[in-house]
Amino acid sequence: MALEHLSYGSDATGLICGYLFGADQAGKAISSEEAAHWLQQRQLADDGSFIWLHFNLSNVSTEKWLHEHADAPEEFFETLHEGSRSTRIEHADQHLIAVVNDVVHDFSYEASDIATLWVCLNQGMMISTRRTSLKAVDRLRHAVNHGERFHSPTDLLIHLLRDQADVLIGIVRTVIRKVDEIEDHLLAERLNHKRANLGGIRRVLVRLQRLLAPEPAALFRLLQKPPAWVAESDIQELRQSTEEFAMVLSDMASLQERIKLLQEELAASVNEQNNRSLFVLTIVTVLALPINIIAGLLGMNVGGIPLAQHEFGFWIVVAIVISFTLIAGWLAFRSRREE
Numbered sequence: 565m566a567l568e569h570l571s572y573g574s575d576a577t578g579l580i581c582g583y584l585f586g587a588d589q590a591g592k593a594i595s596s597e598e599a600a601h602w603l604q605q606r607q608l609a610d611d612g613s614f615i616w617l618h619f620n621l622s623n624v625s626t627e628k629w630l631h632e633h634a635d636a637p638e639e640f641f642e643t644l645h646e647g648s649r650s651t652r653i654e655h656a657d658q659h660l661i662a663v664v665n666d667v668v669h670d671f672s673y674e675a676s677d678i679a680t681l682w683v684c685l686n687q688g689m690m691i692s693t694r695r696t697s698l699k700a701v702d703r704l705r706h707a708v709n710h711g712e713r714f715h716s717p718t719d720l721l722i723h724l725l726r727d728q729a730d731v732l733i734g735i736v737r738t739v740i741r742k743v744d745e746i747e748d749h750l751l752a753e754r755l756n757h758k759r760a761n762l763g764g765i766r767r768v769l770v771r772l773q774r775l776l777a778p779e780p781a782a783l784f785r786l787l788q789k790p791p792a793w794v795a796e797s798d799i800q801e802l803r804q805s806t807e808e809f810a811m812v813l814s815d816m817a818s819l820q821e822r823i824k825l826l827q828e829e830l831a832a833s834v835n836e837q838n839n840r841s842l843f844v845l846t847i848v849t850v851l852a853l854p855i856n857i858i859a860g861l862l863g864m865n866v867g868g869i870p871l872a873q874h875e876f877g878f879w880i881v882v883a884i885v886i887s888f889t890l891i892a893g894w895l896a897f898r899s900r901r902e903e
């Protein structure tokens with residue numbers, strides 16, 4: 565869809581993309597003007613058609629347009645500005661309000677690369693808003709643009725949730741591959757001190773799990789008492805999505821525990837290397853101690869230095885130094901073996 569005026573990746577009203585779906589027909593791209601006209605006329609016809617409008621909240625015109633044309637409940641606008649962004653789906657005034665957390669399009673395993681998508685839907689429309697480009701939304705747009713059929717706004721939401729689960733599964737697989745590589749280096753003693761990498765990955769997994777963990781419970785509550793316009797088949801699909809998310813969250817929890825154990829093993833390995841370095845330094849200090857003491861004594865410019873006039877005085881001193889050094893080294897290594 566070509567937009568005449570671009571602002572923050574959207575048109576003048578904040579619309580990024582809009583699609584009109586007919587009964588058993590693929591989505592057709594529409595502009596904000598066409599969407600406003602359809603929303604005004606939709607109560608006159610009940611042909612099974614519905615629309616999906618995707619907005620950019622960074623555009624100041626978005627909320628104004630939604631207030632004027634979309635029949636969204638006030639709870640949806642309150643959700644856009646509240647501090648809590650935990651994932652959930654709520655039932656409000658014959659609408660479903662969903663808060664979905666996903667990774668941004670250029671995800672680089674940073675905690676700040678997780679953003680929020682706000683969704684409001686009823687029997688004839690689905691409105692989604694975001695501030696940053698998200699992977700799950702891009703995948704849904706790709707499916708619509710390639711002619712995939714959707715029979716209801718709830719079907720769009722289900723597809724969005726499954727796309728989000730697929731993205732998270734991809735993240736888990738990538739993290740497992742990275743952790744396996746670090747573990748192989750650790751076992752092969754070719755470790756390059758990658759504790760910082762593990763810490764960053766663990767922070768991302770913890771934040772993802774914290775934001776996503778409420779979702780299964782919220783979905784279960786919704787499934788107990790869904791709106792009357794939600795079809796039974798959609799309820800079953802939502803239930804399957806809940807199970808998929810529960811599996812992903814379980815895998816994340818297991819991966820976090822594995823990373824934690826690996827970090828502890830890395831810390832133990834680093835401590836062992838430090839202990840070896842301290843031992844070597846101690847041995848060098850002990851071995852150099854006799855010669856330093858004797859050199860200090862013989863180097864004093866005072867009378868009465870022993871062996872000063874002896875024919876073999878130098879070699880006698882060398883023999884004494886070597887003897888004391890060997891004894892000190894033997895004592896040091898003996899104490900090390902006993903430990």
